[in-house]
Amino acid sequence: MVCLGNICRSPLADGLLRDKVLQNKLAVNVDSAGTANYHTGGAPDLRMTQTAQNNGIDISGLRARQFEVSDFDKFDWIYVMDQSNFTNVTGMARHEMDAKKVKLILSELEGSSDLEVPDPYYGEQDGFDRVYEMLDQATEQILIKLLND
Ligand code: 4NP
Numbered sequence: 001m002v003c004l005g006n007i008c009r010s011p012l013a014d015g016l017l018r019d020k021v022l023q024n025k026l027a028v029n030v031d032s033a034g035t036a037n038y039h040t041g042g043a044p045d046l047r048m049t050q051t052a053q054n055n056g057i058d059i060s061g062l063r064a065r066q067f068e069v070s071d072f073d074k075f076d077w078i079y080v081m082d083q084s085n086f087t088n089v090t091g092m093a094r095h096e097m098d099a100k101k102v103k104l105i106l107s108e109l110e111g112s113s114d115l116e117v118p119d120p121y122y123g124e125q126d127g128f129d130r131v132y133e134m135l136d137q138a139t140e141q142i143l144i145k146l147l148n149d
Helices: 009-023 046-054 083-090 125-147
Strands: 078-080 102-104
Touching: 009 046, 009 125, 046 125, 078 083, 083 102
Parallel strands: 078 102
Antiparallel strands: none
């Protein structure tokens, strides 16, 4: 799961998928990273941690890190939150096989016209709630794919 800062959207996507994978007893490695390094080592934004907590998801233990080229070797699927993340991550791809792993996370939702998970960082609480709804639905679809794998 990749966003810009790795303190709002991608930690939540990470926590949601981790929770679904655990509940379904799947052996899948879930992680998250940011394309930027501004928050490396930092905890998720408190507003996101609380939004997750209100829904029974604990992301307080996650720490931000920057996406690196070796992530292409460690993960089969790399989900990005917006077009800018897509450009940055595919820009680090060494070859077509790396680039093919990168997908906009909302492309997992049938008929999604709203393909970006908006950055809630500079907004209000409703933005965090909206991100929660989007990522809960998208990670549910990813779980279904994993269960059918
Ligand atoms: P995220 O949100 O990419 O969802 O983690 C942001 C967090 C921090 C900043 C931007 C976006 N920032 O500019 O510090």
